[in-house]
Amino acid sequence: MTPNIVAFLCNWCGYAGADLAGVSRFQYPPTIKIIRVMCSGRVDPVFILRAFENGADGVLVCGCHINDCHYISGNLQAEKRVEKTKQLLKAIGINPDRLRLEWVSAAEGAKFATVVKEFTEFLEKIGPLIT
Amino acid sequence: MNVLKLSPEELIKYCYQCGRCTGICPLGEISFYSPRILIHNALMGKPVDPQRLAQCSTCDLCSSKCPMDVMISEFVREERHKLRQSGMILEEAHFGIFSTLARLMAKKTWKANLNDYFPKEIQFSDTSEILIFTGCMSLFETYFEYKYTNIAKSAVKILNHLKIKPQILKEQVCCGHDLFWGGDYENFRLLGEQNIELIERNGVELVITICPECYRTFKLDYPRYVRNYNFKVISFSEFLDLELKEGTLIFPYEIPRTITYQDPCRLGRQLGVYDAPRNVLKAIPGIKLKEMERSREDAICCGVSAWMNCNLYSKAIRMDRLLEAQQIADTLITNCPHCLIHFNCLKNEYAETEKKYTLEILDFKEFIAKALLLG
Amino acid sequence: MAMKKIGAVLVIGAGIGGIQASLDLADLGFKVYVIDKSPAIGGIMAQLDKTFPTNDCSMCILAPKMVEVGRNPNIQLFSYTELVKLEGTAGNFIATIRKKPRFIDESRCKNCGVCASVCPVRVPDEFNETLTVRSASHIPFPQAVPAIYLIDPEACLYLQKGICRLCEKVCEAHAIDFNQKEELLTLNIGAVILSAGADTFNPSILPQFGYQSFENVITSTEFERILNASGPFGGHVVRPSDHRSPKKILWILCVGSRNRKLNNNYCSSVCCMYSIKEAVIAKEHDPNIEGYIAFMDIRAVGKGFDEYYQRAKELGITFLKARVSNLEEDPSTQNIIVSYENIETNTFHTEEFDLVVLSVGFQPSNSTRELCKTLGIELNEYNFCATHPFNPLMTSKPGIFVCGTLSAPKDIPETVAESSGAAGMVSSLLQSERFNLIVKKEYPPEFDVENQEPRIGAFICHCGINIGAVVNVPEVVEFVKTLPNVVYAEENLYTCSQDTQEKIKQIIKEYNLNRVVIASCTPRTHEPLFQNTIREAGLNPYLFELVNIREQCSWVHMSEPLNATEKAKKLVAMTIAKARLFRPVKELSIPIKQSGVVIGGGIAGLTAALELANQGFEVVLIEKEKELGGLVKNIYYTLENENPQEFLRNLINEVNTSEKIKLLMNANIESISGYIGNFEINVRKKGELETIQAGIIIVATGGQEYKPTEYLYGEDERILTQQDLELKISGGELNAKQVVMIQCVGSRNETRPYCSKICCSVAIKNALKLKSLDPEIQISILHKDIRTYGFKEPYYEKAREVGINFIRFDENRPPILEKHGDSLQISVYDIFSQKELSFNPDLVVLSAAFLPTDNEELAQMLKVPRDQNGFFLEAHVKLRPLDFATEGIFLCGAAQWPKFIPETIAQAKGAAARAAIILSKESIRVPGITARVNEDLCIGCGSCQELCPYNAIEMRYTEKLLERGSIRTYQAHVLEAVCKGCGTCVSACPLQAINLPHFTNTQILEMVKVLTKEAAK
């Protein structure tokens, strides 16, 4: 099975990190499709829940490291909201680890590739969300 | 209540177009919303304005005055259902997160885990004939960052205090009230089936609900739209009232407070439970229960149901209601988590200097638990 | 007759300083030529991994600024270029520059890297401090600006031996040009800013450190690269000899600094902090690492620095008070054996470390020395560019300004502040020429596409073979044609090439397109190019979006062409779904009141006001006291023996006579409202209320000396603070024989964990003064560290020279002062001699902490934050030291942090320049992507307002009409000028009443739907 991952990446770090992974030709599985947002603080729990409702197997949110957010504190909100969404997922019975938040800086291309690889392997292991 | 035997389409045929409904509607006072015109258009086969349909809080203040017993809420819901069938989705507050969560719970591929918050000292029994149905408190708590699970915790603590160890369903899902009232019958049925099946499988005789929406759903809507079941359902307030009458529930401590009680539309007008909670509250020594001018059948609702119609109009209704309560009491007792959520929102809203609303807002279950020093 | 002034500026050196100066100058309305001798800009900062004290990722914060330099139409960047000569005078110079050949045509190179992939040559990579190799054809680092390859002629086989030319064959863009020659160009400019920086010290000349001979002795810059995720070892901390993770790492401070033998008597100011940072980050990477730092004094003088130092100790970093005596290598393990005396314990050690990092300081480079010679400007005794303390940004030659480490060792925020200041000084000089040479792009009117059915055009790029070799581009094109609303789709070899731009415009016209989607590379570099193209075709730039199928598809799924193609289709489909929902986004224009307000009349405020006035703007200066001058009123001489009183008198005089400056003395601010360009300040003066309108506010409220509650202060007249002492000295009323000074009174303790920065130097200044007045006087200074950073260090040396005693005490054992009868007695445990010492001074001087002025109320009125110590908090401690997060409000001087006069002046000039950027315009355009409130939906709960980091949302109490009657409630209102468009508020709104254009809820949900629902099929 090939998991389907929807990713929300902030423009300044997560997306830049993914770009660097590309420039450096770090290979990772094509499971991930990236939606660019200006800041991880833009990511709404409902985006995540709808992705799962529609059949995504995993959702990845990447923002700048704490203190590095281009908009000062958007990533703190993202952290809070992702935590919330994980709790909601847990309550309704979805494995909260299907949602992942990672801080990926513009210099961490390798990290981005690793995150995608590991997340994909994890999702392969636990199987599809909707069978 | 036999009116529920008729389908909404049949029901509205009795409408005289007398306008009593619109004249009493709290929305009618401040907007051009008119239940009468909605019905008229439906009868004439004209399209019903979706905006207006969404605006109705389905509180049934109108229906309670209707000389012909037209249940306007039923009609509104049915129209919403039709809209939905035609592919149109009505906007919900909070970006529709609660119906999204409910739809996710309706899928049967995984097992919900809504009740994972009770501390160890609260006791349950897997073999009890009594089951407590806790609704979606954990979701509210997480989303609104406020201790809404205390409502459920308090309820079970009170039961424990009365020497009852109820059952609780690990895999219980949302009752589906909000999907139902948003017109999504399909997912509503999926939820209902799961709950009924689970409860029946566990040999339950009596289900106690702590949320009026669950109560109404179980009592009125599951039998009509999902299926009949073999257990009884009672609201927590009624249950306590019975215990009070039997002398098992005693309040030994004095609580000097002036309180007033907000009738939830589901519990009050739609199911006729007015006295039970009041009896229990009045039994607490020191309590002064004052009635708002508009109470019981005439009670004004918190303004929103099924997350459908939060806007300036419902806010106006809410502001009015909270001030009404504040004038006569220092504590407002709500009996529906949704009322609590909405009044809390208003109470905590932005204010430049001092907050306008000072009264304390507490849920009935929490208040009783406090009175018994169980909190 | 004076020559005509030219509204253009040459910036020499494009490290962070040159970058900031260029951006500010362009924003101030000048044409900028920026040259750098390297093929890519960014300087040292581009090589750093993280920055202290916030551990910010260096590249993350620098890259957007580099991109902006590359993109700004009024900045012309010449990389790989040097200055040949400069003629003329201030206001009108002619510069000749030499551009070295890259052997790659800049206009053709698409940064695809195919040339490098075929190049057979491998040489050490300078960017990674030669820890890795690169090919002859290379780009210095992935984020390089300009994003253009170059061929290293020294390494290229063809240029050296006449064979190879492989790159030429594979370059589909035909960018390789072996015939390129060096070019000489002349530029006509009005002023020059020197920001050429300094080198780091090369430890090879100090054989005792074994840098040349031992593989596991490296410099701190090399260690930065090792820490970096895109560095030689992918961010794994390993040592060079065997690529094993080191367990014990030792940092040796002051390598090449504080060294009289080398004539480097100065302190390099930054090494303590970056070494602590490196140790902390290394430990973050690998918790097994034991970090050791061998130091003389830890000079943690900046904001948050001492707290960072303490945290490092808590993390388990060991600080050894020692200047290492000897290093040897164990040949079997290649470990380094280090001998040192630990001064704190008076013990000798021979200890083995797996890795030794030499914390190298700053050193003026030969090339900058040459440069200064070419320009004919004076150097100081250490070969840094000479400046005057009261005019720190001016070189010896009019019209040539200096910033950054070219004039003295300093850290990033100081460099940034100076760069803005230098830009401001240029702006004063060339004021009359502002906007004269600036290009303003004219566009045709926009088509109205509202209510039009979407007609989408899609362009799918091969990017040479970069995309096309993996993704089946024709298949994607065919697929795209089947999507609803797509009326045109085609493939391009290079969608970004100039001819394709023309073609796109033509097709927009021909097919009546009202939405454009391009699938190629990253929007982070190419979005503006395409937006510009469709704007030229009359479409709003937001009717466009870029799909990244290169960096995030073909380049990362190279071995899976089928899956990559499927993914590319999905990504394009998702964007087309969004495109259907595109709405034009209007840029907004906000009128600016072109005058400013400066709060505080110390030298910071005076300088800022004067700078603004010199740049041609009206200023109101508000001072709460009856006299101008602030803290400097109490300073009678400086360490460098300048007379600040005279300087202050001149400054006040200039302010008083300036027609542009209005003074409000004895004035109290009662309220502040408004936002950038439109502030309203209510000031009460002698009972009368005055309302001032201003476009900007500069906060320069300064600081004050702490009045100690310790050491019997106030109980005996022989116990003074440094300020008291200075007053007494200047009054000539002193006659003491035995003086003891106690440092850090009220700082670096529990209540005030920070270092007050200036007290060490002030103590030395006063001690030297006392000594000069009476050579017989006995002075002892009791301290925790002597923190005379930068060029203050030589005075510490001088103080020892004239016989002032320095006694180091333990943090946990402060000196004790007692009064026995009439005599004062101080006892202190001296770390140097490991003995309890006792003094009977006839004068005790307390170096009391430096506090901010009472600023709480002002902070509330301005809605700006303060740090944990009560100083105002800037927008970003590294790169925005003079701005508040709230647009239009700036800060400078001691209100931000304790500082000396030259630093204060540089900051004040910088803040004025930042403010002038706004004031120079009648209106400012703000990007259209700002949050928008739907007033019909908003119920005024305030959830959005609560979490906006910029205070861009104002809650206004309003009467709102209902269909019948009305309701009084709050209503959220976005200050578009202030909003940055992050969209964090959107998810907080319970009612979707607030939204972010181009990233709306519906648009994003639509994209999610395409990626999931259709994926399931």
Ligand code: FES
């Ligand atoms: S900009 Fe990256 S998280 Fe805010």
